[in-house]
Amino acid sequence: MKTINHFLEAKKEGKKIIMVSTYEFWSAKICEEAGVDCILVGDSAGMVIQGLDTTIPVTVEDMIYHGKAVRRGAPNSFIVIDMPFLSYQVSVEEAVKNAGRIMKETGANAVKLEGGREVSETVEKLVSAGIPVMGHLGLTPQSVHALGGYRVQGKTQEQQKRIIEDAKILEQAGVFAIVLEAVPSNLAKEITEFIEVPTIGIGAGKFTDGQVLVFHDMMGFFDRSPKFVKRYVEGKKLFKEGLNSFINEVRAGTFPGKKHTYD
Numbered sequence: 001m002k003t004i005n006h007f008l009e010a011k012k013e014g015k016k017i018i019m020v021s022t023y024e025f026w027s028a029k030i031c032e033e034a035g036v037d038c039i040l041v042g043d044s045a046g047m048v049i050q051g052l053d054t055t056i057p058v059t060v061e062d063m064i065y066h067g068k069a070v071r072r073g074a075p076n077s078f079i080v081i082d083m084p085f086l087s088y089q090v091s092v093e094e095a096v097k098n099a100g101r102i103m104k105e106t107g108a109n110a111v112k113l114e115g116g117r118e119v120s121e122t123v124e125k126l127v128s129a130g131i132p133v134m135g136h137l138g139l140t141p142q143s144v145h146a147l148g149g150y151r152v153q154g155k156t157q158e159q160q161k162r163i164i165e166d167a168k169i170l171e172q173a174g175v176f177a178i179v180l181e182a183v184p185s186n187l188a189k190e191i192t193e194f195i196e197v198p199t200i201g202i203g204a205g206k207f208t209d210g211q212v213l214v215f216h217d218m219m220g221f222f223d224r225s226p227k228f229v230k231r232y233v234e235g236k237k238l239f240k241e242g243l244n245s246f247i248n249e250v251r252a253g254t255f256p257g258k259k260h261t262y263d
């Protein structure tokens with residue numbers, strides 16, 4: 001079983017950290033068998049699994065449901081679960097309660113929450129309660145309406161300064177790693193060199209200590225994806241081919257054959 005120490009050691013040794021965001025039993029099992037360092041049960045489940053336009057409606061119950069399934073598929077993996085929108089912003093007390101429920105009911109190793117200085121007190125409290133916390137800066141999708149859409153962050157000097165400061169504040173608050181989403185690669189590089197905890201990038205270039213992608217994105221299940229997604233398999237095409245074979249064989253009367261029949 002990997003622990004939070006694995007993340008710091010990987011950074012020290014210059015070994016890239018591999019994280020994949022996924023939501024249920026069988027893809028979690030594939031991730032564990034393939035040897036990823038960390039599985040993220042992302043609130044992107046709202047978009048990928050529920051077909052929502054944003055992650056905003058996702059609930060603590062949803063995350064616990066997904067977390068339990070992922071833990072069953074990946075019993076030996078380091079699992080991080082996203083705290084959904086408004087499960088940690090209202091008060092530190094609510095955040096501890098919700099994070100505690102997520103940890104107790106799923107068997108996760110850590111939680112992730114979005115934001116910088118505005119969540120630093122919450123991070124401190126969670127860490128002091130024994131709950132490891134991963135940070136998330138740059139494009140923070142739970143603030144999509146405040147940001148005016150899913151836009152690259154850290155384009156102006158002012159924004160860059162703020163994100164760098166936020167990374168330092170999160171590190172001081174006790175996070176064991178920080179996701180950097182949709183920021184210019186030179187900014188991600190600067191942050192990665194500036195802080196001691198590892199950075200895990202998505203749309204943040206190649207200089208971060210690790211990379212994360214959504215399982216269904218990299219497997220090619222979506223027709224439209226952000227620029228940062230690389231499709232390693234044409235999953236939708238492959239699945240459609242399989243499905244078409246089933247349809248054609250049933251219509252032609254060639255399935256089920258002898259092999260698939262109890263005689």
Ligand SMILES: Nc1nc(=O)c2c([nH]1)NC[C@@H]1CN(c3ccc(C(=O)N[C@@H](CCC(=O)O)C(=O)O)cc3)CN21
Pocket residue numbers: 043044047048055139141150151152182214217225226227228
């Ligand atoms: N399937 C999936 N993959 C993700 O990576 C992901 C989610 N869902 N849901 C939560 C957030 C939302 N994310 C997103 C969603 C859209 C863009 C996007 O459309 N970006 C455009 C515009 C960039 C710009 O104009 O600045 C792009 O072309 O990359 C980026 C990140 C990343 N996360």
Ligand SMILES: CC(C)C(=O)C(=O)O
Pocket residue numbers: 021040041042043044045082179181202212213214
């Ligand atoms: C894209 C990653 C970092 C995430 O937060 C998610 O999957 O929800």
Ligand SMILES: [Mg+2]
Pocket residue numbers: 042043044055082141
């Ligand atoms: Mg998320």
